Amino acid sequence: MTKTVLITGGSRGLGAETAKQFAQIGYNVVVNYFQHPDLANKVVADIGADHAIAIKADVRDRAAVDQMTKEAVDHFVFELKQNFYSFKLSELSAVRSKYSLTLLKLWNANSMGKLKRATIKGTLEEWESWFLGTDKDGKPKKWSAGRFRQRVLGVSMKELGKIYPKTIFYLTTEKTGRKVTGYQLDITPVKTVLEI
CATH class of the missing domain: 3.40.50.720 (NAD(P)-binding Rossmann-like Domain)
Structure with a gap:
């Protein structure tokens, strides 16, 4: 089916x-x-x-x-x-930023709805289109890479880190020379219980 x-x-x-x-x-x-x-x-x-x-x-x-x-x-x-x-309503009610909600959706989609380990990788343009959307002409909105990393990715990872404290968000910036070309975000829930 x-x-x-x-x-x-x-x-x-x-x-x-x-x-x-x-x-x-x-x-x-x-x-x-x-x-x-x-x-x-x-x-x-x-x-x-x-x-x-x-x-x-x-x-x-x-x-x-x-x-x-x-x-x-x-x-x-x-x-x-x-x-x-x-998502559970309790998860959604804790989200304050539209960027955090977008990251939560991305995480959910890349872990097939389980909010488990996921790697999200894309070009800078793909990340901007996912988070910032498009202008009235249908073209992706653009920010500088530094502003995007700080105000979008930084804010959303920090907020989701508070909602999911047993999860590690690790962001890698991909570059060609000095130019930022994309990002890879690895999200890893951490099990803190030791089996004896």
Whole structure:
């Protein structure tokens, strides 16, 4: 049976990229959006309508989430709730920064929903598109590498480090000469219990 994943905020940025990645490895994808139906429909078109559906829902509204789930089940004709993952509300309620939420989504996607060991690697442009999104022309927003590392990656790793104190976030800057070309973030939950 083909698994189905529900991507909240799936119409743009990291959500759209995550939706496409899951489609590439064989998942059906529910692209949830709240304000951008045109962008959500483009993601569905990129994936293919046989394997994706765009559904508008405010995920803060339980009734809207239930309706979205019903629409997805009706569309894919099987029980979706057994096959998608998401965050616990207690995890989401502790997140204060939009950058921390983006990093949490990235970690979740790269560890297949388990918040376990993950390596996230990309070019500077990919990292900027994941965290900063795009401008009105659809081009990734750009910051200097130093500003991006400090205000985006530094802030999000520090905040998630407080939420998940038994996890190590190790960031490696990739360079060509003096120019920053990308980052690799290794996330490793640490087991502190010794078996005797």
